[in-house]
Amino acid sequence: MSTQKILVTGGAGYIGSHVVRQLGEAGYEVVVYDNCSTGVPSAVLYGELAIGDLADIESLYRTFAQNQFDTVLHFAASTLVPDSVVRPLDYYTNNSRNTLNLLRCCQAFGVNQLVFSSTAAVYGNPQENPVSESTTPLPINPYGRSKLMSEWMIRDYGLASGFRYVILRYFNVAGADPQMRIGQYNSKATHLIKVSCEAALGLRSSVSIFGSDFPTPDGTGIRDYIHVEDLAAAHIDALRYLQAGGKSEVLNCGYGRGYSVREAIAMVKEVSGVDFPVFEGERRVGDPAWVVAASERIRKVLGWHPRYDNLKAIVETAFEWEKKLCKL
Ligand SMILES: NC(=O)c1ccc[n+]([C@@H]2O[C@H](COP(=O)([O-])OP(=O)(O)OC[C@H]3O[C@@H](n4cnc5c(N)ncnc54)[C@H](O)[C@@H]3O)[C@@H](O)[C@H]2O)c1
Numbered sequence: 214m215s216t217q218k219i220l221v222t223g224g225a226g227y228i229g230s231h232v233v234r235q236l237g238e239a240g241y242e243v244v245v246y247d248n249c250s251t252g253v254p255s256a257v258l259y260g261e262l263a264i265g266d267l268a269d270i271e272s273l274y275r276t277f278a279q280n281q282f283d284t285v286l287h288f289a290a291s292t293l294v295p296d297s298v299v300r301p302l303d304y305y306t307n308n309s310r311n312t313l314n315l316l317r318c319c320q321a322f323g324v325n326q327l328v329f330s331s332t333a334a335v336y337g338n339p340q341e342n343p344v345s346e347s348t349t350p351l352p353i354n355p356y357g358r359s360k361l362m363s364e365w366m367i368r369d370y371g372l373a374s375g376f377r378y379v380i381l382r383y384f385n386v387a388g389a390d391p392q393m394r395i396g397q398y399n400s401k402a403t404h405l406i407k408v409s410c411e412a413a414l415g416l417r418s419s420v421s422i423f424g425s426d427f428p429t430p431d432g433t434g435i436r437d438y439i440h441v442e443d444l445a446a447a448h449i450d451a452l453r454y455l456q457a458g459g460k461s462e463v464l465n466c467g468y469g470r471g472y473s474v475r476e477a478i479a480m481v482k483e484v485s486g487v488d489f490p491v492f493e494g495e496r497r498v499g500d501p502a503w504v505v506a507a508s509e510r511i512r513k514v515l516g517w518h519p520r521y522d523n524l525k526a527i528v529e530t531a532f533e534w535e536k537k538l539c540k541l
């Protein structure tokens with residue numbers, strides 16, 4: 214058990230709320246700072262929820278002043294690739310500028326440890342898959358660039374001070390708490406597994422495949438889908454690593470194997486037993502063809518042991534959660 218106080222920005226959101234739950238179960242004291250733009254208060258199962266915006270620097274300072282944080286876990290962000298293509302300046306503001314606000318507070322209050330939610334989108338269209346952390350990032354959409362800018366700020370601040378960090382580059386996160394207490398609430402989320410589950414439940418009429426002419430075996434995009442529970446566990450591992458004095462790291466969070474859009478849709482059909490209509494459409498602007506994680510480093514550095522490395526298990530919890538949401 215630990216009594217250290219952890220600040221979780223974006224802890225009312227999909228991934229943050231799973232991490233907050235695991236932090237609470239591990240005995241950490243948690244303060245969530247969230248504007249609830251896409252997150253929901255009821256998803257925060259442990260600790261205190263401070264409703265506030267990272268853009269509101271005075272409110273953020275107050276939260277730091279009222280608490281003595283040991284470490285910050287920074288999830289709050291705008292997260293959708295296609296949306297970032299349409300609203301790039303909003304992404305640079307919320308993801309890059311607001312991360313700077315947070316780093317300023319860390320500096321002002323002497324908080325010297327951070328776990329940051331980065332993304333596979335920093336790699337763009339990697340020349341080689343699985344893609345390793347030593348690959349030079351080359352993002353191809355504003356979302357990926359806004360996150361890479363945050364990574365650079367974090368690294369530069371770390372180099373100039375005693376600040377240590379773990380940057381976690383998540384691949385495609387899906388699934389829900391196996392006990393169905395929390396999951397992805399945001400009905401505007403456009404993630405493939407979520408929209409496919411919605412189609413299986415009749416909440417949408419069909420699913421479009423965004424491009425079937427990619428240079429991949431079946432022509433559709435390939436992603437490394439990771440269960441949100443395993444990703445949440447990686448944060449607890451990263452936190453313990455920093456608290457034990459570990460040096461700054463950048464780590465991929467994926468399983469190291471990819472599934473195509475067609476394979477992911479087929480799994481939702483198998484799990485749900487529903488043969489919903491699927492149409493082949495145009496490529497979506499900003500989408501890379503193939504992104505799969507090299508995952509050796511996180512296993513070695515953090516001792517991370519995933520428990521749900523199985524597309525069926527991911528889809529089963531995602532589908533159960535969507536069913537539950539229909540009844541809420
Ligand atoms: N879902 C994925 O597949 C995925 C993959 C890679 C990286 N990520 C990253 O993981 C993090 C969490 O993503 P998620 O899928 O849980 O998204 P989410 O939208 O569910 O969570 C984001 C949370 O941040 C809050 N928030 C947003 N802007 C804020 C602001 N200015 N001030 C305070 N709170 C704010 C939202 O209300 C929400 O609760 C993000 O940083 C995202 O970029 C997600």
Ligand SMILES: O=c1ccn([C@@H]2O[C@H](COP(=O)(O)OP(=O)(O)O[C@H]3O[C@H](CO)[C@@H](O)[C@H](O)[C@H]3O)[C@@H](O)[C@H]2O)c(=O)[nH]1
Nearest residue numbers: 292294332333334384385403404405421422423434474500
């Ligand atoms: O209705 C849909 C939705 C998606 N896709 C395809 O499915 C794949 C996955 O797309 P999606 O689930 O929207 O995720 P990504 O665009 O890959 O982005 C997610 O995964 C990134 C990491 O790889 C994160 O950084 C982002 O925050 C997160 O939204 C892509 O090939 C899409 O083109 C479709 O064909 N039809």
